Amino acid sequence: MVALIGFIMIFLIVFLLLKGKMSPIVVLALIPTIAALLLGFSPQEIARFIKDGISTTTSNGILFIFSVIYFGVMSDTGMFDVIVNFLVKKAGNNVIAVTVATAIIATIAHLDGTTATTVLITIPALYPVYKAMKIDTKILLCLTGACMGVMNLLPWGGPVARAATVLGMDANDLWHILIPIQIVGLVFNIVLAVLLGMLAVKQGAGAGKGEVVDVDEKAKDEEDALRRPKLLIFNLLLTIGLIVILSTGYLSSYVAFLLALSIALAVNYPDLKLQDKLIKKHAPAALIISATLFAAGAMVGIFDGTGMLTEMANALMSIIPDFMGRFIHIVFGIIALPLGLCIGTDAYFYGIMPLVMEVGQSYGVDALNTALTMVIGKNLALMVSPLVPATYLATGLANVELKDHMKFSIPWYWAISVIMIVIGIIFQIIPL
Structure with missing residues (x-):
């Protein structure tokens, strides 16, 4: 009965x-609570489960609040624009240099972990260049999505924070384990950029010269007023220093972002009204993500407290061949990309992943190893999933049909995700 209610709950969560x-x-928050009531647990017990679950998500929720606002403010200062313009100018008329610059720009632009921001920084800046040089714009989409997928392994990226929430660990600690795999992914993104540049040359790209991008001055007046070009070096050093601190774990991630945000606002915008305006501008996105994490913590707490996951795992164990059990994390890591295309981020991490973890543990596979494999493929599926709104934004800006983008990009993304998993196995980050 417990397992049945658990499966029904998972189905409802994923469906809704x-x-x-x-x-x-x-x-x-609501579906797990109803499931726990049906299992006979009292409101007081359920409240305790929720409290225990939310307590495991506090640091990640605070991290999201300050990290999203910080990178939003950095975008307002124009730091990313300067980097994009510099790289595009350096690439010139060299097709491969343009594709490599695309990968670098998308990687830097996705430091904030926000898909829409990365798309709006990368594609409009490079689309005229691609058209002028006759480079297939599917390549622009493919490279942008690949770099976003790998960069999304950062601790303030949604998938890593969600996986950390399910594991009950700090997102920064999970990222430290993933760093070598992420570096491999970034290297292969550059390799992919070179390969796609060579493909573009074979297709006849390279003719013509870059065109000047038309700018709507009226629409950009407010943005221009926020630009701080004279503080570019300061903002770059502040961001680099922040990333170094996060990489070393010298400070708690949310403390580092809180201090960096405070310094950035004080130096760039030493005016109370303007500081309040910018915080209010970026706060909605930050608070929605954090609130979702807290709700997920409540769900995880109910999962653990009621014992539903254990019962569901026992039911699945009865139908999984024994020889497959110890490799379940590898199997789900390989199919994570196609699975991630069909299932939304919250449904994937809060509905499917906990169940696979529990089954894996029954066969001696640590939950952390399952999370490591499943988070990689799902991240690479980010910009080809029809369930991600930014996918439509990207295809619209690049004037490419979604089906064409998926057909072109999925094989490359899948290959990179499998390579990252294989490298993780070779480095013994992901034990077999």
């Missing part, structure tokens, strides 16, 4: 998240 009929916050 896919349909988009309710906010993830409502789904993740």
Whole structure:
């Protein structure tokens, strides 16, 4: 009975998240609560489960608040624009240099972990260059998506924070384990950029010269007023220093972002009204993500407290061949990309992953190893998933049909995700 209610709950969570009929916050908090009531647990017991679950997500939720606002402010200062313009100018008329510059720009632009921001920074800046040089714009989309997928392994990236929430660990600690794999992914993104540049040359790219990008001055007046070109070096050093601190774990991630945000606002915008305006500008996105994480913590707490995951795992164990059990994390790591195309982020991490973890543990596979493999493929599926709104934004800006983008990009993304998993196995980051 416990397993049956658990499976029904998982189905409802995934179904409602896919349909988009309710906010993830409502789904993740309400459905597990109803399931626990049906199992006979009292409201006081359920409240304790929720409290225990939310306590494991506090640091990650605070991290999201300050990190999203910080990178939003850095974007307002124009730091990313300067980097993009410099790289595009350096690439010149060299096709391979343009594709490599695309990978670098998308990688830097996705430091904030926000898909829409990365798309809006990368594609409009490079689209005229691609058209003028007759480079297939599917290459622009492919490289942007690949770099976003690998960069999304950062601790303030949504998938890593969600996986950390399910594991009950700090997102920064999970990222430290993933760093070698992420570096491999970044290297292969540059390799992919070179290969796609060579492909573009074979297709006849390279003719013509770059065109001047038309700028709507009226629409950009407010943005221009926020630009701080004279503080570019300061903002770059501040961001680099922040990343170094996060990499070493010298400070808690949310403390580092809180201090960096405070310094950035004080130096770039030493005016109370303007500081308040910028915080309010970026706060909605930060608070929605954090609130969703807290709701997910409530769900995880109910999962653990009621014992539903254990019962569901026992039911699945009875139908999984024994020889497959110890490799379940590898199997799900390999199929994570196609699975991630069909299932939304919240449904994937809060519905499917906990169940696979529990089954894996029954066969001696540590939950952390399952999370490591499943987070890689899902991240690479980010910009080819029809469930991600930024996918439509990107295809619209690049004037490419979604089906054409998926057909062109999925094989490359899948190859990179499998390579990252294989390298993780070779480095013994992911034990077999």
